[in-house]
Amino acid sequence: MTQETESPRDPGVEAAAPLGAQPLTPLTPSEAAGVYRAIFERRDMRHFAGGEVDERTLSRLLLAAHHAPSVGFMQPWRFIRVRDGEIRQHLHRLVEQERLRTAHALGERSQEFLRIKVQGILDAAEVWVVALADGRQAHVFGRRTMPFMDMASVACAIQNLWLAARTEGLGLGWVSIFEPSDVARCLGLPADALPVAILCLGPVHGSNDLPLLEKAGWASRLPLQQVVFEDQWGRPCSVVDAAIQPRDVIEHLTGSEDRGPQRIVCLTEETTEWLYLLGQESRIVGISGYTVRPRRARAEKPKVSAFLSAKIDQILALQPDAVFGFSDLQADIAAALIRAGVSVTVFNQRSVDEIFSMLFQVAAMVGCADEGQTRIAAMRARLRAIAQAAARLDAEDKRRPRVYFEEWDEPPISAIRWVSELIGLAGGVDIFAEPAQRPLGKDRIIADPTEIVQRAPDIVIGSWCGKKFRPEKVAARPGWERVPAVRDGQLFEIKSADILQPGPAALTDGVEQLHRIIEAWRCRYG
């Protein structure tokens, strides 16, 4: 034998790439961080918030599932969407039956088990059954010695779906507590097909840091070193770093020497919206129950506060390293948290400039000063453009409308400072510009409502702090038939989430609405 043929390996052959192979490039750090996040934050969900999942999203999720690996590329998964309410009820009953049998089989842990929620079939937006296909016996490749590799493949498909659902901000729960023959009968499966999962999928109330079973004290995650061996079963493996945590993996990828807060509770919506815009939502661990911007925050984060009150114990349990609040109205919440040792930042922005200042401070605190500054510059540029559009109408001698902005109806409260400033910027005249300087709502109560009529607003804009604006009620107020806005039908609502939130909302969607209303008036009546 020559030296070459003696060698058990032929490096020349091994190194050759298969025909048509593409280079395997790593994902960018932020893409990779996203994948790891989906893995670490994927949770089995059982608490659903109803709603629906649109069909385009569903098809993305199913495509992800269908791209799972499978033994011999047999693709043994089949998915059945359960749309019929009767069938859903039936599946729910089957799981209930098996839950009781399981409890019985668990013996002394039976009561503990019964306290744990194991399915969300009735509440989830979507229910899907995943089954092993019929005709699997024909597949020998990879299954001759381990026929259950088909099951392993189905599990890969479900895991893909699970991760994709996390990516889309949807929860997914895998229910396996049922008698397969019953479910097979219920759905008309062929004799050798086998249902393996009832999947509950859809919007959820919030996510958990820990598996529910860990929270419930049923089991906890094993230490990594206990499940990784080297050469021989039970022999420790040197690569295992016992101290490494999911957060370290993400930080390593995002390259951050990040000392900014990692567990932020936002007591009002504007800081939440801003952190999402900055792509820093992973730092948020709790939000205000009034949050609607962005919508997905409601599904992704626990709601821990109202405006004037907060669940202090729940906030403390989240172990925040920063809490962001707003205004004197949250002073008591702030005090309670500070006394409990939490770092609290309460902003008191009332003017447009103060809002920008708050935005910059928050961005800087989370290490995004540059990104924050870029976004702030874009918002400022848009405000300038709106002001210029108003100035052009001035140049055409179009009168500026007198605007009454009502923050609350009984008693009437006029606009807060940033709203008043934005009205002016958009080309209107706030008829209560002077009280707008007063920061507290109670100091902006209009003691004598006939004042409003006397000031003869051309436009009335209502934004009743979360309550629906009723223009017909306003028009019917005594004496208001004389008000030009009522005469000309110029009563409008701007949702409070868009204008009374002292953050990105007011400076984007809020001011845009003011601009449209005021400009339309000027073009028609000015």
Ligand SMILES: Cc1cc2nc3c(=O)[nH]c(=O)nc-3n(C[C@H](O)[C@H](O)[C@H](O)COP(=O)(O)O)c2cc1C
């Ligand atoms: C094969 C499989 C079957 C499961 N069956 C159920 C089930 O019937 N009911 C349930 O509530 N959770 C079920 N789960 C979810 C597990 O309880 C959950 O994945 C585990 O507790 C870890 O929590 P995590 O997924 O939130 O990390 C199942 C998970 C897997 C992988």
